[in-house]
Amino acid sequence: CASCYFNSNPFYTFLFPFLCQTPKSKTILLLNMKVMNKPSQLRAILLSFCSILLLLEFVFVAAEDPYRFFDWNITYGDIYPLGVKQQGILINGQFPGPEIYSVTNDNLIINVYNNLPEPNGVQQRRNSYQDGVYGTTCPIPPGKNFTYTLQVKDQIGSFFYFPSLAFHKAAGGFGAIKILSRPRIPVPFPDPANDFTFLIGDWYNINHNKLKSVLDFGHRLPFPQAVLINGRPNGTAFTVEQGKTYRLRISNVGLQNTLNFRIQGHDMKLVEVEGTHTIQTTYSSLDVHAGQSYSVLITADQAPKDYYIAVSTRFTNTILTSTAILHYSNSQQSVSGPIPGGPTTQIDWSIKQARSIRTNLTASGPRPNPQGSYHYGLINISRTITLQSSAAQVNGKQRYAVNSVSFIPADTPLKVADYFNISGVFQVGSIPDSPSGKQMYLDTSVMGADFRAFVEIVFQNHENIVQSWHIDGYSFWVVGMDGGVWTPDSRNQYNLRDAVSRSTTQVYPKSWTAIYMALDNVGMWNVRSEFWARQYLGQQFYLRVYSPVGSIRDEYPIPHNALLCGKAAGRTTRSL
Known part of the structure; x- marks a missing residue:
């Protein structure tokens, strides 16, 4: 029934491949909490409800690992990414959906009403029962909810979630996941002044049900109409201060197209790929293929004005481009000049870049025997x-x-x-x-x-x-x-x-x-x-x-x- 519709609400399923996900208690679901990070509050609430259940449910987590509670209400709503009304999938009324912010070993309690999006790439260890694709998980029926308890055990990095059933991914329902290192674990670069998310992807102004019908009738999809950056085709601004360094987390949440990401007048230092710290190579632009995530550092070391952030399709006859703005806080000049060009159909350029992305073996990180005995x-x-x-x-x-x-x-x-x-x-x-x-x-x-x-x-x-x-x-x-x-x-x-x-x-x-x-x-x-x-x-x-x-x-x-x-x-x- 993965693609069934009832009372105008789709059946949905989540894909949550987190490391060391632990089974959860329905008692926690009934608490209906939003977010809680204070261990003292957590212990006071959970002690009377869950002391026995924790033992029976094999929840092997340290007492000091904090819990974060989320309620997600997933609905249809009107969105206007290309200036015309479309039916979109909203999470708590938001498009894109809310960001999941966590720290290594955090326990995430996510209570989901109606449907379940997919964090792409965050591993779920020892429990594929809640992986979320239809091959592992039954859809949540309309009007029902389901609560997941997940521990992001031994993981760091940049990921995202999205709807996994039917063709709902073409209607939104996606959002970012940030997993920070624990304070005691050194990160191979200084703390950035801020941390920005870029959810980039190709986009259709065609209803997702119509796109699904095109496929069901045995045809290929047409070329998309646009590229979006955080749900908008142009104009999103990111403010930086002169001389400071910032982390940009870039995820391609689109349906198929490789996208090239670049910033006018600024180089990018790659520091992380889907949970792996990398050798810190500098690039003027970066190819991000469908489903991939990267973290880069940029330094606001140019003249104080506004600069284009450009995202464009790769390996396509028609080039779609979207822009955002890197805004210096002391800028007195808006963006000017042509949008910075990027590579278009060059395969060798992309292969060379891909081969240059390597693991930083000297960095602390979540890998087998990080001290180096695992080869x-x-x-x-x-x-x-x-x-x-x-x-x-x-x-x-x-x-x-x-x-x-x-x-x-x-x-x-x-x-x-x-x-x-x-x-x-x-x-x-x-x-x-x-x-x-x-x-x-x-x-x-x-x-x-x-x-x-x-x-x-x-x-x-x-x-x-x-x-x-x-x-x-x-x-x-x-x-x-x-x-x-x-x-x-x-x-x-x-x-x-x-x-x-x-x-x-x-x-x-x-x-x-x-x-x-x-x-x-x-x-x-x-x-x-x-x-x-x-x-x-x-x-x-x-x-x-x-x-x-x-x-x-x-x-x-x-x-x-x-x-x-x-x-x-x-x-x-x-x-x-």
Whole structure:
């Protein structure tokens, strides 16, 4: 029922891949709090309600880790991003949605009414039950709510959330996530004077239901009408003071297009990519592919006036551009001159930049054995998986596939069916490890994998477009990328020392990208194209990382309040 509509309200689902998410208590839900950061208040309220429940729910968090409470009411509302009225998805009346601000190890209690957006890339450890895509989670019915308790365990960085069902992403419902380091953990740069969010993305002035209908009838989407910066096409101002340094968190929340970000007269120093501190390389502009997030530092060291912030599409025949303003607080001059130009269709330029983005090995950060004893390049590969995308017509309609399999949703979330051992929902091994050469066909594709295996995944792109891939529940090392067809000899050019670790990577036209990934997170995890039309029409599958032990050290039990639907409707999960 993921795309059903009832009483004018859509069924929704969240995708919350946070590290070490813990099961939660309905008692907390009933508190209906907005935000609370004071531990003394928290303990006073929770003591009488939750002292027993915490033990039963296996909430392994330190007593000093603070809780933050959020209520999200998600509705339709009128928005005017391009000057004409559109139906948008609002969170607490806001477009874009409210920012989630947290610190490493914080516990987030998010009470959601009607629907559930997706934080893209923030890992949810040991609990894919609440990952939020329809393959793991039942939608929240209209008029209902659901509360998540999440711990952002051992994570820092810049992320975002967005609606994961149907084509709701084209209507808004997205927002930023900031996870700051704990005060005792040093950050490899001085504290900035301020921290600005840039949610950039392509945008249609067409209702999201009409866009979905275009896809359902077997057609491709038209070219978008605009690029937005924080929900506006032009004019948003960011005020800075002369001589001070600022952090900019940039996320591409759009449906498909790579975007180039640049600031007139100012260089940008890259410091973080999706939770990984990077070698601090300076760029005049930065390519941000669909689903990716970056943090850069800029210093207001130019003449005191206003400067253009420009965002434009990459690798497109028609160039769409949006602008914002970097406003010096002592400026007496508005923006002037032409909008700064950026790269347009140059592939080699983008590949060179991508290869230059590397992990800062001297920085403290959330990685395995951060003291340096963990070397991904020295671990034996237990399995090589090659994933090849393709586009074709199936039954007269446009479809997309991975290794010839075009994914179709089951009537029951796969993780729920797995828990209850419900037959006839999916079959492990329904997608091969490498391209089969078969004609495209439809299936609910699930790939099996062993817990604690160390795998090499090659994304092979024979098409003429830049693609973007995301894996839920994991970060991975982007060890190599090049043109042509990957062969075992391609390993000779891998970066086996300081490759960047992230959750979303690009694959250039007629090219390949290789990643290393440690399968240290049990669950059912979505592997998908970040081109939203392609994932909607089949370019995705699920990776079932399985452990026969069944220990709560490896995977938390199903939440006692888990929503059940499809063939699982009417069943019970477990007692408190």
